[in-house]
Amino acid sequence: MRRSAPGPGASGPRPCRAPAPTGPDILGSVTFAGNAKFPVVGVIGGGQLARMAHQAGIPLGIRLRLLADTPQDSAAQVVSDVVLGDYRDLETLRRFAAGCDVVTFDHEHVPTEHLRALEADGIAVRPGPEALVNAQDKGVMRAKLDGIGVPCPRHRIVADPADVTAFAAEGDGYPVVLKTVRGGYDGKGVWVVGDEQEAHAPFLAGVPVLAEEKVDFLRELAANVVRSPSGQAVAYPVVESVQENGVCAEVTAPAPNLDPELAAEAQQLALRIAGDLGITGHLAVELFQTRDGRILVNELAMRPHNSGHWSQDGAVTSQFENHLRAVLDLPLGDPRPRAPWTVMVNVLGGDYPDMYHAFLHCMARDPSLKIHMYGKDVKPGRKVGHVNVVGDDLDDVRERARHAAAYLRGTITE
Numbered sequence: 338m339r340r341s342a343p344g345p346g347a348s349g350p351r352p353c354r355a356p357a358p359t360g361p362d363i364l365g366s367v368t369f370a371g372n373a374k375f376p377v378v379g380v381i382g383g384g385q386l387a388r389m390a391h392q393a394g395i396p397l398g399i400r401l402r403l404l405a406d407t408p409q410d411s412a413a414q415v416v417s418d419v420v421l422g423d424y425r426d427l428e429t430l431r432r433f434a435a436g437c438d439v440v441t442f443d444h445e446h447v448p449t450e451h452l453r454a455l456e457a458d459g460i461a462v463r464p465g466p467e468a469l470v471n472a473q474d475k476g477v478m479r480a481k482l483d484g485i486g487v488p489c490p491r492h493r494i495v496a497d498p499a500d501v502t503a504f505a506a507e508g509d510g511y512p513v514v515l516k517t518v519r520g521g522y523d524g525k526g527v528w529v530v531g532d533e534q535e536a537h538a539p540f541l542a543g544v545p546v547l548a549e550e551k552v553d554f555l556r557e558l559a560a561n562v563v564r565s566p567s568g569q570a571v572a573y574p575v576v577e578s579v580q581e582n583g584v585c586a587e588v589t590a591p592a593p594n595l596d597p598e599l600a601a602e603a604q605q606l607a608l609r610i611a612g613d614l615g616i617t618g619h620l621a622v623e624l625f626q627t628r629d630g631r632i633l634v635n636e637l638a639m640r641p642h643n644s645g646h647w648s649q650d651g652a653v654t655s656q657f658e659n660h661l662r663a664v665l666d667l668p669l670g671d672p673r674p675r676a677p678w679t680v681m682v683n684v685l686g687g688d689y690p691d692m693y694h695a696f697l698h699c700m701a702r703d704p705s706l707k708i709h710m711y712g713k714d715v716k717p718g719r720k721v722g723h724v725n726v727v728g729d730d731l732d733d734v735r736e737r738a739r740h741a742a743a744y745l746r747g748t749i750t751e
Contacts, residue, residue: 376665377402379434381424382443383410385711385720386641386657389649390443391416393657399665404433411711412443427451434460441618441664442640445472446520463566463617463664464639471614472639475547476518482634485613487606489634490625491550494518498536504548514549515539527583552633554625558592559644560607563619563659566666570611571659572604573652573672578623578644584718585643587739588681590651590674593731595626603632610637619660621645643683643720648672650707650725651679676727680734682742684722686715689747692722699724699741706741 375398380387383405391401391412404420405413413419418436422429424447431454434440439461452466471478479492491508495501495515505511517526517539529551530536539546557578564570574591592600607622621642623635645656654662654670662669689695692715699706703726710722722745726738743749 375399376438377418377436378661378664379404379437379440380412380443381430381433381440381447383407383412383419384443385411385713387412387443388415388711389646389709390641390657390661393655394661397658397661399661402433402437404430411713414712425451427454430455431458434458439463439664441660442469445469445639449473461664465615465617468614468616469639472637474518475516475636476545478637479547481614482610485610487610487634488631490514490552492547495546495548497540498533501530501536501546501548502533508550512551514551516547516549517542518545518547520544525583552625553628554633555628556592556626557635558595558603558624558626558632559588559642560603560622560624561619561642561645561648561656562604562607562611562622563656563663563669563672564608564611564616565663565669566617568612569669570608571669571672572608573645573648573656574674575600575603576644576647582718584683584685584720586683586685587735588644588647589731589735590647590679590681599626599630599632606632606634610634618663619645619656646709646723647679647681647725649709651675651681651727677729678731678734679725679727680731680738681723681725682738683720684710684724684742684745686713686717686719686721687746687748690715692745695745695747699744703737703741706737708741708745 377400379402380390381404383403387403388411394401401416402418403412403416404422404424420433430451434455441463449466449470452462455462471481476494479489482489493504495504501513505513512529512531515528515530515536520526528539557580558575559578560575561573562570575595576588576590577592578585579587603624607620610622611620616639618639619641621638621644625633625635627633641656641660648655651674653673653675659670707725713721715721724738724741726734728734
C-alpha cells in the first residue's frame with residue numbers, strides 16, 4: 338500500500354497536463370496486447386462514501402487513489418493507493434492529482450480556489466469548482482437557485498441578531514432557522530431559534546449567517562440524479578427521508594404515497610438543477626414536501642449521499658457506480674429499483690461497541706438483510722454503518738430494517 342505524507346510547504350514541479358482519456362476516448366489507450374489502460378479516479382476524502390465507491394469500482398476495473406487524513410479513515414482501510422495529507426493544502430492536492438485521470442470528492446470542504454487551480458493545471462475536477470461551490474456555500478446556493486427560478490424557503494443573509502428579528506418580522510415571526518453558510522453537515526451549523534437572544538450563537542463562528550423560514554412541512558424527500566459531462570442524465574425514484582437530531586436515520590424508496598405528478602416534478606427539478614449548475618456526478622436534492630402540496634429545495638449535495646444508500650441493494654445500478662461512471666463520462670447505468678420497496682436505516686453508534694458479534698443474530702434472523710459497515714470506531718450518535726432490506730411489503734421491510742439497526746446499536750437485545 339503506497340502511503341505518503343507530504344509536508345504542507347514542500348516544493349516541486351507543478352503538474353500541467355491534459356487529462357487522460359476517459360469515456361469513449363479511453364479506447365485510444367488499448368495496447369497491442371488488447372488490454373485497455375483503465376483510468377484512476379482520485380477521491381479527496383477518506384470517509385465511508387469513498388469506501389463504498391471503491392467497492393462499486395472493483396467490478397468495473399476502475400482504480401481509486403485516495404487522499405485521506407489518516408490510515409484509519411474508513412476508505413483508507415480498504416483502498417490500496419492512499420496518499421496521506423491535508424486537503425486544504427494546494428501543493429498536497431497537486432501532487433495527489435498528478436497520479437489521477439479525474440478527481441472527485443468524498444466531501445465538499447476542499448477550498449474552491451484550490452479546485453480552480455487544479456483545473457488551471459489541466460486536471461479534470463468533477464464536479465468542477467463552479468458547480469461545487471453551490472454545495473459548499475449555502476448563500477451562493479440560494480442566490481443561484483433564486484436566479485434559475487427554483488422554489489426555496491424564504492431566506493436572506495442576516496448581519497446580526499437584530500437583523501434576524503427583522504427577518505422574522507418580514508414573515509410569520511419566530512421560530513427561524515439559522516445556518517452558517519459554510520462548514521455545516523448532519524445538523525451541525527444549523528440552529529432553530531425562538532427569539533433574538535437565541536440568535537446570538539450562530540454569529541460566534543465568524544462566518545456569514547443565512548436565515549430561512551421554518552417550513553411547515555409534511556415530510557422530507559430527496560431526489561437523486563446523476564449527470565455526465567456529455568449531458569447524459571438519469572434519475573432515481575424520489576425517496577422519503579427521516580431525520581433525527583439533524584442526522585438521516587431512515588430512507589424509504591420510493592417515497593410512500595407520493596403523488597406521481599409531484600414525484601415527476603421533483604425528478605425534473607433535480608435534473609434541471611444538475612444541468613443549469615453544470616454538475617458532473619451524483620446530485621442529491623433534499624426537499625421539503627409542504628402541507629399544501631408544494632416542494633421546496635432544502636439542501637444540495639454533489640457526491641453520493643445518504644439518501645441514495647438504498648440503491649446499493651435496491652437499484653439496478655447504485656449511486657456509487659453511477660457516480661464513477663459519470664465522472665469518467667462512461668454510459669450511465671439503469672437507476673430503476675429491483676423491488677417495490679427498499680428501506681435503509683442508519684446504524685448509529687450507541688453504548689454497545691462490539692457490533693461484530695451482533696452480526697450473528699441479525700444474519701441468522703434475516704438472511705436477506707444487507708449490512709454495510711464503515712470500519713469506524715463506535716461513538717454515540719456517529720454513523721458507523723447502515724442496513725438495507727428489499728421486499729414486496731413495506732411494513733415488513735421497514736420492521737426488519739429497523740430491528741437490525743437497533744440490534745446492532747444495542748438498543749434491543751432480542
